[in-house]
Amino acid sequence: MTDARILLQAHLLAVVWLLLAGNLVAQTTDISVHDPVVIKQGDTYHLYCTGRGIGHFSSTDLENWEEAPPVFAEKPGWTDSVVPEFRNHIWAPDVLFHDGRYYLYYSVSAFGKNTSAIGVATTASLHPDDDNYGWTDHGIVIQSQPNRDLWNAIDPNIVFNDEGTPWMSFGSFWNGLKLVKLDPSLIKIAEPQEWHTIARREREFELADSDPGNAALEAPFIFRKEGWYYQFLSWDLCCRGENSTYKVVVGRSRDVEGPYFDRAGKNLFHGGGTLVIQGNKNYYGAGHCSVYTFDGEDRMFLHAYDAADRGRSKLKVRTIRWTDDGWPMVQPLE
Numbered sequence: 387m388t389d390a391r392i393l394l395q396a397h398l399l400a401v402v403w404l405l406l407a408g409n410l411v412a413q414t415t416d417i418s419v420h421d422p423v424v425i426k427q428g429d430t431y432h433l434y435c436t437g438r439g440i441g442h443f444s445s446t447d448l449e450n451w452e453e454a455p456p457v458f459a460e461k462p463g464w465t466d467s468v469v470p471e472f473r474n475h476i477w478a479p480d481v482l483f484h485d486g487r488y489y490l491y492y493s494v495s496a497f498g499k500n501t502s503a504i505g506v507a508t509t510a511s512l513h514p515d516d517d518n519y520g521w522t523d524h525g526i527v528i529q530s531q532p533n534r535d536l537w538n539a540i541d542p543n544i545v546f547n548d549e550g551t552p553w554m555s556f557g558s559f560w561n562g563l564k565l566v567k568l569d570p571s572l573i574k575i576a577e578p579q580e581w582h583t584i585a586r587r588e589r590e591f592e593l594a595d596s597d598p599g600n601a602a603l604e605a606p607f608i609f610r611k612e613g614w615y616y617q618f619l620s621w622d623l624c625c626r627g628e629n630s631t632y633k634v635v636v637g638r639s640r641d642v643e644g645p646y647f648d649r650a651g652k653n654l655f656h657g658g659g660t661l662v663i664q665g666n667k668n669y670y671g672a673g674h675c676s677v678y679t680f681d682g683e684d685r686m687f688l689h690a691y692d693a694a695d696r697g698r699s700k701l702k703v704r705t706i707r708w709t710d711d712g713w714p715m716v717q718p719l720e
Contacts, residue, residue, distance in 0.1 A: 417443060417451045419701045420625075421478040421541075421605070421674045422687045424448075425488070425512070431680075432512045433687070433701075434479045440492055448680075448703055455514055457490060457507065462523045465494045468503045478541045478605065478674065488512055489572055491527065491554070493540035498598060500538040503529040504556060506573050524573040527554070528566065532596040536561040538604075541674075544568070545608040545615070547642040555584060555617070558604030562586025562655070563619060565606075565643065584644045585619055585637070585654040609677040611684070614638045614712060617646045618686075620673035621659060627697030632673030634688065635659030636714060649713050662686075662714060663704070668693050669719045672702065677714075684708075686716055 420436035431448055435441040439456030461474035477493040487508045495502035503526045510518040530539035542556045552572055557563040563585040567576040589601035605620040616638045622631035637646035637654040645653050652658030663686075665671040672690035679685075684706040689699040704716035 417453075417701050418698050419443070420689050420699045422689060422701055423479055423481050423676045424678060424680075424687050425481045425483065426680060427483075427488075427512045430513065432481070434481050434490065435689075436477045436479075437475070439474050440476045440479055440490070448685075451701075457492075457521050458523075462494075462505060462507075462525070464505070464525050465503075468494050468526075468529060469496050469501055480543045480676075482544050484572060486510070489544070490521070491542040491544065493542065495538070495540050499596070500530040500532055500535060500560060500598070502539040503527075504539050504542045504554075527568075527574060528556070536595060537564050538598070541605045543607045543676075544572070545610065545642060547615075553608075553642055555606040555608055557606065559598035559601055561589060562601070563603060563606045582643050583655060584617060584646055585659070587621075587657045605674040607676050608642065609684075611708075612712065613640065615640070615642045615646075616677070616714065617644075617654065618662065618675050618677060618714075619654075619659065620675070622671070622673075624671065624673060627691060628670050628693070630665065630671035630691045630697065632671030632691075633664035634662040634673050634675050634686075636662050638712075660713065663688070663716050663718065665690065666719055669700075670697055672719055677706065684714075686714075690719055 422433050422435045424433045431445045433443040439458040442454040443451040444454050445451045465472040479492045481490050489508050491506045506527050507521040507523040509521045528539050537560050538558045542554055544554050546552050552568040553565055554568050555565045562583045565582040565584045567580040569576045587601035587603050589599040593599050602622045607618045609616045618636050621633050621635055624632045637648045639646045648658040648660040663672050669690040675686050675688035677686050686704040686706055688702050690702050691697045692700045706714045
């Protein structure tokens, strides 16, 4: 997709969003987070994000957030076997509730390498003051290694299909984003294994297998709505302050396994993706989103790099409106 087409698409989406949304004002906050995911227990929202031991915030209104203790005060014991001398800076979690327990998936990785693994921990409660609060780590779900795998085991997201089968999407760069079936226990891959590539961009052929390459995409999040599976994903570069170029695109499928197509009919496996939100003069880039229905409203949580605050990543919350033909739109960053 050319820069001109991206800009035109963003402008058209902004106009349509305003027509649909009327006087609705998007919620914003000013906490500094990366890669936010959110879940509600009782009347409290819990946000987890990249950070030392996995960052944790709580809120009752999605606007005022209070920082809570991290998930892991000490790094999980297995992490040094993946990343030597790992410093407990854990990336890109995903959280869900299933059969009476909360599951938190998380990424352990070296920057710019697919020296990575996805782990999972569980607890009966998310409230640190509850007697039954306490995370039990179950170790590695999946691991990637340089020169062995052309995929990267980071950025997990769990989705259940219509039959209740759990699937984990994940990945970044290399040869695209993956989807793998999970065991009903949710703590390991199902056997026999079943894998799919659900999004990819063109990668230069001559690059070494250990090189992440220039096919910049990551952070899949699959959201079910009205018979569709919507795959939200991030294109281009994160984590670079004023040089960040992050943006969110989307495709959809009637089957969780894909194929996923964008609004123009292009397969995400062949580089398709309809623009949802991107940076502007106030925010250098915006991406790594999660999407939920809370209190009857579909909402998107993401981070954006604040130009007025030295490119620090800030939490942004957007209400999603849907076109008549079922495509998501959000208000542009102000």
